[in-house]
Amino acid sequence: MLQGAGALALLAPFGKDFGQDQAKGAAQVAQQEHAKPTGDEYVAVADPLVKAKLAQWSDWKFGLILHWGIYSVLGIVESWTLCSEAWIKRPAGVGYVEWKQRYEQLRTQFNPVKFDPAQWADAADAAGMRYLVFTTKHHDGFCMFDTAQTAYRVTAPDVPFHANPRANIAKAVFDAFRQRGFGIGAYFSKADWHHPDYWSPLWATPTRNNNYDVGKYPEMWQRFVGFTHAQIGELTTQYGRIDLMWLDAGWVNANAHPDAKAYSSDVPWAQDIDMPGLAAIARRNQPGIVLVDRDVGGPYENYRTPEQTVPDRPLPYPWETCMTMGGSWSWNPHDKYKSPRELVHTLVGIVAKGGNLLLGVGPQPDGELPAVALDRLRAIGAWMRVNGPAIHGSRAIAPYAEDRFRFTQGSDGSVNAIWLADEGEQGPPASLMLRAFRPAPDAKLRVLGAGGELAWKQRGDDIQIEFPEALRRQLAGALAWTLHIPAVRA
Structure with a gap:
């Protein structure tokens, strides 16, 4: 198990700014990609159950998103060091193949013995938050839930934490927050850089996209679609009430996505994950669930998610700014956190324009929330206890x-x-x-x-x-x- 000083010691040869540089690069790319959708225009929700859930979500106003995975062992940016796009930085002198092997071995060091989701839920509740989004699987493919579809999961025998009563981390988190009345959102990456039918071992992996032409190898892609749908089925049948399915990796969609051509490689094929089929599974199991197919547009992006940015003016559709409390989505030992004043002013400015704020915190490798993050949550909570009635359940009103x-x-x-x-x-x-x-x-x-x-x-x-x-x-x-x-x- 590598935690605290142990993780820093392993990371030290790579330079103290390694994690910060990665987080900064990821934030810059995110601002470019998620400031507005690149696909179809917004399609208003017609399903009455989804409309009702979306109205409830709009009343919540303030939520918490938690990025947690094996990347937290080193305190580095989530997943992206596995990718070979030009903006990615990896440790100097370490080749890609070696780094990928090291990264995947982090699962054998993941043992968050201080993990207590009830404490997380208490802190979020006291801060005036009303909903949660938790990373069940990021782009690296490591599953923070007890999936039967892959051994690359937190409950696998080679993960030290697998014997802990809370080893099925997503379930423990969802249960703890649901008990406090929170809305529950499952973050899920449609890309999976560990799955052999997304990044096939037969070819190199130059970008975030799948690394083969799906038109030439349709059977591989259909296996991956089936795998993805099976995991969505698990999450929507085995983990209690799920209010939001927060789908990341917007380049995985039925069109030849602009992102797929932006990083030194022309990838003209669509990565059609069969969203109609995925949505049918989710809504059969969870009637009224809100789907957030980020950066895609169309009928499965029930609300929009500008990332790390606040729109200049109110938007004509439901929206949520997702923003980090510090500079990184995942835990970074050198992170610099926004002040309580900046966080409260950001929340107020977003709500005044009709949006929600989904605030990001990265849990530490030992399972605790960073002390500075808890301090910020307490400060926000002190303000919300007085002023919460002006936030929760409110609506925008001109002139804003x-x-x-x-x-x-x-x-x-x-x-x-x-x-x-x-x-x-x-x-x-x-x-x-x-x-x-x-x-x-x-x-x-x-x-x-x-x-x-x-x-x-x-x-x-x-x-x-x-x-x-x-x-x-x-x-x-x-x-x-x-x-x-x-x-x-x-």
């Missing part, structure tokens, strides 16, 4: 922003004007002007978490709101604070 205010609307028609406070700001000014909304004449304005009503009056097209000194002192140092307007006039 004014000065440092960001607006959300409650189900009762009330408006929340959330002020993004500067660092060190000594509370709101004694008097503040707001133009976007006109309260009803008898409206009682207040600040969430603070007692008493605020005096206000109409001044031309603006309203002038007074903030007493005691309230200003109370709000000093706040990350953001919420002015609640119970009713507004058109």
Whole structure:
């Protein structure tokens, strides 16, 4: 078992910036690929069960995505060191074949004896998160669930953790979060760089794509499609209620995808994973499940997922920004985390534009969440305990922003004007002007978490709101604070 200092010692010969460089490269590629879909336009959901689930997801607003796998043993970027595209960096002086062998042997060192998913769920719940997405399988093909389709899984006899009662990690995670009322999402990569019918051992693997022409070897590709559908069947029948199937690897789809031609190799064939068949399996087993076929477009991308970026304006379809708490999706011992202020302001800005935030944390190889990540979750939770009513279940309302205010609307028609406070700001000014909304004449304005009503009056097209000194002192140092307007006039 390699954990903590042991993992760092193994990684040390490769350079301390190895993991950071990989994470940075992956983030740059992700921003290019997932800022907008490259396939068909958004297709509105018609299935009433899926529509209902999608509305529920929209109410959740704030979720947690966990990237965890054998790559965590070394604290390196998830999966991508196996790929040979130009932007990939591997340890200096280590050949590709040797590196791939080393990487796959990491399974024999994966033994997260401190893994306690109940603690993860408690931390996420206290932070005000309402749904989870967990990596059941990333591109490297290593399965974090007890699949019967491959021996390359966490429950295999050559994985030290296989004898642990929680060895079926995905199930343990899903059960722990479901017990706390979370929505459950299964991340699943449609690509599988370990499967011999995706990356065949007969040929080299120059890019992320499958390495043979599926038109010339259709029987190989059909075996891979069958393998993928079987795993989707397992996840949707053996792991309890699944609300979201979060499918990654957008280059695996029925069209000759633009990504397939972008990395020094022309791959004109489609990688048709038979999404109609996959969707039929998932929805037969889990009626109403939301499918997120990322970066593909069409009827199986029920919401869009701009990665590591926040759109400039509201989008005309359901969407979720997926973003790392630090700089890496997976655990990186040298990671630099965003401040609580930046994280809260990001959440508020996304929700004001009608989106959700799916925030990424990488568990450590020992099974614990990084201390700095827990610290950030506690800080967000302290803010959400007061201001959560302006986030959960809210909807966007024009004009979305004014000065440092960001607006959300409650189900009762009330408006929340959330002020993004500067660092060190000594509370709101004694008097503040707001133009976007006109309260009803008898409206009682207040600040969430603070007692008493605020005096206000109409001044031309603006309203002038007074903030007493005691309230200003109370709000000093706040990350953001919420002015609640119970009713507004058109």
